[in-house]
Amino acid sequence: MQRVTTSLKLQAAQLPRIGVDLENIAVALAEAQRSAGWYISALEQDLEDIDCEIGEALANDDQDEANALCDDAVAETRAVLVQLNHIRDSYSAILQSRLGNLRADGVDPAEIEVADELLIPPPDTNPEQVKRWWDSLRDEQRRLLVDQHPQELGNLNGIPAEVRDQVNVAVMNDDLRRVEDAAGQHGLSPESLRDNALNNRDNDVFSNPGKYGLTAADITRYQNAVKTNEGLNHDKAGSDARSRPVMLWPYDPLAFNGKGRAAIAIGNPDRAQNTSVIVPGTNNSVKGGWLYDAHNDAINLYDQSAKADPTHSTAVIAWMGYDAPAFEFQSPEAAVTDPTKLQQVGTPWMARQGGAVLAADANGLAVTHEGGTPSHVTVIGHSYGSTTVADAFANSGMRANDAVLIGCPGTDLAHSAADFHPQRRTGLRGCCLHRRDQLDRRIR
Known part of the structure; x- marks a missing residue:
C-alpha cells in the first residue's frame, strides 16, 4: 500500500510537467498549421492571378510574357516550399523534444500521436488540406469525431457534405435539448418554447436564462436552432x-x-x-x-x-x-x-x-x-x-x-x-x- 501511495504521489507531481509539455505541443501544432495555411492560401491566390495574366498574355500573342509569368509561378512555389519545410522542421523539433520529456515522465507518446491526428484543422485551412487530413484518418477515428460532433468540424470546407450534415444536425439538436431539458424541469413544454422562438415571442426562459441554469448564448443558440430546424423541415x-x-x-x-x-x-x-x-x-x-x-x-x-x-x-x-x-x-x-x-x-x-x-x-x-x-x-x-x-x-x-x-x-x-x-x-x-x-x- 505504501509503494502504491508513493507511486501515485510521484505521478501527481509529474502531472503539471506533463500538462506543460502537452500544451506546448498543441501550441506548436496550431502555430505550424496557421503559418502553413497562410503561405498555402497566399500561394494559391497568387497562382490564380498569374494564371489569369498568362491567359491575357496568350490572348495577346505575347509568348515571352507568358513564359516569364510561368517562371514567376515556379519561383514563387519553390520559395513557399522552402518556408513550409522550415515550418515542418521547427514543429518536428519541438515535438520530438516534448515527446522525450513525456517518455521520461512515463507517458506513452503513441497516445499523443493519436490525439495529434484528431486535432481539427483551423477554420481558415485550405479545403484541399482539410480533405487530405480527413482522408488520412482511420475509420474509427472518423466515427469518433462524428460521435463527438465538434461544431468546428461541421463548418469546415473539405469535409464531405454527409459528414457535415451529421455533425451539424447533432450540434443543432444539442442546442435544442439544452434549453428544452432545463425548461422541462420547470414544467415548460418544448412545443411552447419552439412556438415562441418561431414567432419571436418572449418568455421567462428567454428573458431570465440564469434562473434556469442557462446563459444568454444558450438562448441565442436555441432560437436559431429552432429556426434552422424549421428550415430543414420546410425544405x-x-x-x-x-x-x-x-x-x-x-x-x-x-x-x-x-x-x-x-x-x-x-x-x-x-x-x-x-x-x-x-x-x-x-x-x-x-x-x-x-x-x-x-x-x-x-x-x-x-x-x-x-x-x-x-x-x-x-x-x-x-x-x-x-x-x-x-x-x-x-x-x-x-x-x-x-x-x-x-x-x-x-x-x-x-x-x-x-x-x-x-x-x-x-x-x-x-x-x-x-x-x-x-x-x-x-x-x-x-x-x-x-x-x-x-x-x-x-x-x-x-x-x-x-x-x-x-x-x-x-x-x-x-x-x-x-x-x-x-x-x-x-x-x-x-x-x-x-x-x-x-x-x-x-x-x-
Missing part, C-alpha cells in the same frame, strides 16, 4: 409522398452577433451533377427566418430542375452564410436617420466580406465532389446578395459556371464581364435580371 416536405433530401451544410447559431449562419442543401452537392447556390439580400438572416418563412426559392429551383432534366442529379443550397445588411424599407424616413443602417445597405463592405465567405464555400464544393466530372455550379444572388455574388467572383476568386444577378443594386468591384474571371471556369455564363421575369442584360 424537406415534398408535394407528393416523397420528401426532399436535405442536408445542413454550415451551422453557426452565434455568428454575426447572434443573427446566425447556416445553409441548407436540398440534394447532395458532393454527388449532384448540377449545383446551385442561392444568396439572399437585405434584411435576411437565420434569426429573421429566411430559411423557412415563405421563402421557397430553393424548393422551386430544385423541383423544377429535377423536372426539366431528370437524368442529371441536382442540389440547391439555400445559403444564409453571410451578414446581410438590415434596412427598414417600410419606414425609409426613419431608417435613413440611423447612420449605421444606411451605411450597411448603402456601401459594399458587407458584400465584400460576405463575398469572401461565399467564395470559400463555393470553391470548397469542387474539393469534396465525387466522380470524375465536376458539378456544374450556378451562383444566384438577389438584391444585395447579387452584389455579394459579384464581389465573390471579382474580389475573392470564386469559381463557378454561371452567375445570375437578380434585382442587382450594383456589382461593386465587377465593372465588366472580364472581372468575373471566366478563365477560372470553362464557359462562365451570366445574366442580370431587373425582375425575376425580365432580362435586363446578359454577360457572356
Whole structure:
C-alpha cells in the first residue's frame, strides 16, 4: 500500500510537467498549421492571378510574357516550399523534444500521436488540406469525431457534405435539448418554447436564462436552432409522398452577433451533377427566418430542375452564410436617420466580406465532389446578395459556371464581364435580371 501511495504521489507531481509539455505541443501544432495555411492560401491566390495574366498574355500573342509569368509561378512555389519545410522542421523539433520529456515522465507518446491526428484543422485551412487530413484518418477515428460532433468540424470546407450534415444536425439538436431539458424541469413544454422562438415571442426562459441554469448564448443558440430546424423541415416536405433530401451544410447559431449562419442543401452537392447556390439580400438572416418563412426559392429551383432534366442529379443550397445588411424599407424616413443602417445597405463592405465567405464555400464544393466530372455550379444572388455574388467572383476568386444577378443594386468591384474571371471556369455564363421575369442584360 505504501509503494502504491508513493507511486501515485510521484505521478501527481509529474502531472503539471506533463500538462506543460502537452500544451506546448498543441501550441506548436496550431502555430505550424496557421503559418502553413497562410503561405498555402497566399500561394494559391497568387497562382490564380498569374494564371489569369498568362491567359491575357496568350490572348495577346505575347509568348515571352507568358513564359516569364510561368517562371514567376515556379519561383514563387519553390520559395513557399522552402518556408513550409522550415515550418515542418521547427514543429518536428519541438515535438520530438516534448515527446522525450513525456517518455521520461512515463507517458506513452503513441497516445499523443493519436490525439495529434484528431486535432481539427483551423477554420481558415485550405479545403484541399482539410480533405487530405480527413482522408488520412482511420475509420474509427472518423466515427469518433462524428460521435463527438465538434461544431468546428461541421463548418469546415473539405469535409464531405454527409459528414457535415451529421455533425451539424447533432450540434443543432444539442442546442435544442439544452434549453428544452432545463425548461422541462420547470414544467415548460418544448412545443411552447419552439412556438415562441418561431414567432419571436418572449418568455421567462428567454428573458431570465440564469434562473434556469442557462446563459444568454444558450438562448441565442436555441432560437436559431429552432429556426434552422424549421428550415430543414420546410425544405424537406415534398408535394407528393416523397420528401426532399436535405442536408445542413454550415451551422453557426452565434455568428454575426447572434443573427446566425447556416445553409441548407436540398440534394447532395458532393454527388449532384448540377449545383446551385442561392444568396439572399437585405434584411435576411437565420434569426429573421429566411430559411423557412415563405421563402421557397430553393424548393422551386430544385423541383423544377429535377423536372426539366431528370437524368442529371441536382442540389440547391439555400445559403444564409453571410451578414446581410438590415434596412427598414417600410419606414425609409426613419431608417435613413440611423447612420449605421444606411451605411450597411448603402456601401459594399458587407458584400465584400460576405463575398469572401461565399467564395470559400463555393470553391470548397469542387474539393469534396465525387466522380470524375465536376458539378456544374450556378451562383444566384438577389438584391444585395447579387452584389455579394459579384464581389465573390471579382474580389475573392470564386469559381463557378454561371452567375445570375437578380434585382442587382450594383456589382461593386465587377465593372465588366472580364472581372468575373471566366478563365477560372470553362464557359462562365451570366445574366442580370431587373425582375425575376425580365432580362435586363446578359454577360457572356
